[in-house]
Amino acid sequence: xxxxxxxxxxxxxxxxxxxxxxxxxxxxxxxxxxxxxxxxxxxxxxxxxxxxxxxxxxxxxxxxxxxxxxxxxxxxxxxxxxxxxxxxxxxxxxxxxxxxxxxxxxxxxxxxxxxxxxxxxxxxxxxxxxxxxxxxxxxxxxxxxxxxxxxxxxxxxxxxxxxxxxxxxxxxxxxxxxxxxxxxxxxxxxxxxxxxxxxxxxxxxxxxxxxxxxxxxxxxxxxxxxxxxxxxxxxxxxx
Numbered sequence: 001x002x003x004x005x006x007x008x009x010x011x012x013x014x015x016x017x018x019x020x021x022x023x024x025x026x027x028x029x030x031x032x033x034x035x036x037x038x039x040x041x042x043x044x045x046x047x048x049x050x051x052x053x054x055x056x057x058x059x060x061x062x063x064x065x066x067x068x069x070x071x072x073x074x075x076x077x078x079x080x081x082x083x084x085x086x087x088x089x090x091x092x093x094x095x096x097x098x099x100x101x102x103x104x105x106x107x108x109x110x111x112x113x114x115x116x117x118x119x120x121x122x123x124x125x126x127x128x129x130x131x132x133x134x135x136x137x138x139x140x141x142x143x144x145x146x147x148x149x150x151x152x153x154x155x156x157x158x159x160x161x162x163x164x165x166x167x168x169x170x171x172x173x174x175x176x177x178x179x180x181x182x183x184x185x186x187x188x189x190x191x192x193x194x195x196x197x198x199x200x201x202x203x204x205x206x207x208x209x210x211x212x213x214x215x216x217x218x219x220x221x222x223x224x225x226x227x228x229x230x231x232x233x234x235x236x237x238x239x
Contacts, residue, residue, distance in 0.1 A: 060088035061117050067124040073131035086128060089121045090142055097144030100151065110148075111157035112164065122149040 063085040067076075076082050096114065099105040110118075122129075122145060129142035159167040 056088055057092050060085035060092075061121060064089050064121045064124055069123045070127045071124050073128040076125070076128045086125055089117075089125065090129070090145060093118055093121065093145035093148060094142065095144075097148035100148060101144065107151060107155060108157040111152055112159060115152050115157065115160065118145070118149055118152060122146065 063082060067082075076086050096105070096110055096118065100107050100110055126146070129146070132141045133139055161167070
């Protein structure tokens with residue numbers, strides 16, 4: 001009968017350990033998923049910056065912004081340099097719209113980076129895009145560009161109502177990269193303090209907890225297995 005409490009205690013302890021391991025595993029997996037999503041968005045943001053920094057796109061946007069709103073499509077078609085600029089802008093905006101739709105890039109983050117370019121170029125080239133759809137009998141021309149423009153107009157970043165230095169004054173941003181000894185911000189895992197704590201909770205720590213519980217259960221079993229004074233006297237009498 002003395003062994004039954006030990007078996008019950010050990011089974012209960014093992015159930016606790018298993019439940020704890022499952023909970024920690026789920027929390028860890030969710031933290032990793034969030035981290036992977038953030039990394040994917042950060043890489044996409046870097047790609048946007050690289051696109052913006054290319055001379056071809058910068059020159060194309062500058063040329064298009066010199067046009068009046070709703071520019072005549074024929075003016076664009078008969079100007080090879082302007083046509084090349086329009087095609088370059090169309091390609092970039094199509095890519096940005098697709099990235100936002102797929103959830104790779106946050107809409108407001110893109111708005112802060114290139115929202116003005118998207119709005120300004122669309123307001124000047126939308127008649128050209130519509131004419132190209134009719135001319136080529138292809139409704140997909142500029143589809144993601146128009147979708148992105150409409151999304152930006154429907155849900156603009158708060159900084160668009162006023163300048164960013166007004167809207168975000170005193171705010172550090174979502175998270176900042178730490179600086180190295182030269183004051184240059186370096187890439188890190190981008191984890192929050194909670195996610196770092198989750199990462200520290202490794203399987204080795206769970207195993208250590210299970211080991212301590214097992215030792216405690218064995219100690220309790222050892223104590224409970226020792227005969228009491230009456231039991232010892234009875235055992236001596238039967239010998």
